[in-house]
Amino acid sequence: MQRKRGFTLIELLVVMAIIAVLISLLLPALNSARRKARETKDRTQLSQIHKAWFAWASDQKGRLPTPGLVYRQQINGQFIQGRGAERNDLNTTANMHSVLVAENYYDTEILVSPTEQNANVIVKDDYNYAVLNPNPTGIGPIFWDHSMAANLDSECNISYGSTPILGKRQRQKWKDTGDSNFCIIGTRGPCLGWGPGQPGAVPEEDLTYELLGPDSKWSGNLCFNDGHINRVDTFVPDELQSSGGLVFDCIFVNDQGAGMDGLDSVIGIVRSNQGSINAAPIGVNLLDRESTPAGAVTEETLFTFDRPCG
Numbered sequence: 001m002q003r004k005r006g007f008t009l010i011e012l013l014v015v016m017a018i019i020a021v022l023i024s025l026l027l028p029a030l031n032s033a034r035r036k037a038r039e040t041k042d043r044t045q046l047s048q049i050h051k052a053w054f055a056w057a058s059d060q061k062g063r064l065p066t067p068g069l070v071y072r073q074q075i076n077g078q079f080i081q082g083r084g085a086e087r088n089d090l091n092t093t094a095n096m097h098s099v100l101v102a103e104n105y106y107d108t109e110i111l112v113s114p115t116e117q118n119a120n121v122i123v124k125d126d127y128n129y130a131v132l133n134p135n136p137t138g139i140g141p142i143f144w145d146h147s148m149a150a151n152l153d154s155e156c157n158i159s160y161g162s163t164p165i166l167g168k169r170q171r172q173k174w175k176d177t178g179d180s181n182f183c184i185i186g187t188r189g190p191c192l193g194w195g196p197g198q199p200g201a202v203p204e205e206d207l208t209y210e211l212l213g214p215d216s217k218w219s220g221n222l223c224f225n226d227g228h229i230n231r232v233d234t235f236v237p238d239e240l241q242s243s244g245g246l247v248f249d250c251i252f253v254n255d256q257g258a259g260m261d262g263l264d265s266v267i268g269i270v271r272s273n274q275g276s277i278n279a280a281p282i283g284v285n286l287l288d289r290e291s292t293p294a295g296a297v298t299e300e301t302l303f304t305f306d307r308p309c310g
Contacts, residue, residue, distance in 0.1 A: 038114040039212055039221070039231070045110050046160065046185060046223040052105035053184075054176055054227075062176045064184070066165055067095035070143050079141050081134060091165035093270045094150035097158055102132055102144040113159035113187070117210045124148060124157040150269050161188035161252075161267035169266070179225040183265040187211050187220025189235050189252040222251065222267075 053064050063069065068091045072084030097111055108124040128145045135141065149155040162185040165174055173182050190206040206218070212231070213219025219233045230237070236250045249264045 041114045042187075042212070043221050043229050043231075045113065046221055046229055047227070048106060048110055049160070049185060050223050050227050052100055056100065056103070056105055057176045064165075064174045064176065065096050065099055066170075066174070067091055067099050067144070068165075070099055071141065081141070088166065091170075091270075092150065092272060093158060093162060093268075094148040095144065095146070096162070096165065098127075098144040098146070098148040101127055101148070102129070108148075108157060111158045111160070113211065115187075115211045116159050117207045118152060118156070120152055120154060121156045121159055150271055152269065156269070158269060159188065160185050161269055162186075163265070163267060164270045173225070177225050180228060181265075182225045183222045183237075183251055183267060184225050186222035186251070186267055188267070188269060189218055189220065 056065050057063055060066075060069070066086070068087035068089070071087055071090055072079075072082075073087055075084045100106055101108055108127050112121060112123045124147075128147065131142055131145055133142045149157050163169055163174055163183075173179065173184070188208055188211075190208050208220075209216065209218050211218075211220060213233065217233070218235055219231070220235075221229055221231055222237070223229045235252050251265050251267050253266065
């Protein structure tokens with residue numbers, strides 16, 4: 001009777017080694033393919049948001065979504081839809097997106113990137129359409145669900161940074177200009193300092209580094225006013241013209257010499273415009289001072305950018 005011969009220990013180890021080598025060769029390719037698929041989906045979501053904004057603008061004299069123009073100030077003690085002064089205090093990132101969700105331009109899932117790394121950023125599955133009441137009796141109207149959150153330190157339903165809706169940026173850039181050099185929404189970035197003519201205080205570690213790039217540096221998708229999307233590996237992608245000549249345009253800070261002119265692109269998550277310089281939390285940026293031509297500050301409009309770190 002002939003005995004069946006099995007694998008020897010050495011042969012088994014050789015087979016296992018070959019399998020391990022094959023896995024080590026295939027895993028990077030698989031991870032790269034998954035990363036590329038997530039990046040492509042991220043670009044698609046940004047494009048869909050941009051298209052929704054411009055569809056909204058087509059019925060609003062070219063103005064991009066502005067909550068303070070949806071829920072306006074009272075006239076003689078009455079709420080009149082489409083009439084009254086703008087409610088600037090309502091122009092936050094959460095309210096802006098909530099207006100679009102309430103009016104069925106997109107759903108809440110599109111606001112969370114497939115590359116998201118922050119556990120506090122989650123899809124708002126319980127958006128309350130039932131609360132909407134534009135024509136109430138006795139109380140003010142409700143045009144959107146105000147529970148949409150945009151606080152990266154606790155709960156946030158939005159991954160992307162966008163242009164702050166205030167000051168000269170709003171008047172000059174928050175409309176359908178078709179400007180191919182002005183970013184209006186994109187991958188949010190790290191907390192930054194700013195020195196004369198260059199970015200400073202760049203953190204060594206930040207969750208935003210892991211959104212699209214390696215965890216050692218930031219990389220992101222930027223969607224411009226004309227709708228084109230660029231993948232960039234720097235948060236200072238361009239230069240811009242200011243009263244002092246060409247300066248860097250860092251998309252995560254109010255650039256010196258250009259910020260108050262409304263010229264530079266800035267994107268972030270705007271949580272509130274009721275902060276103050278003395279009460280601003282650590283890691284929160286403040287924008288923008290409205291000035292007269294002579295330079296005298298007539299009104300200080302303060303917005304807090306939610307800390308995009310960690």
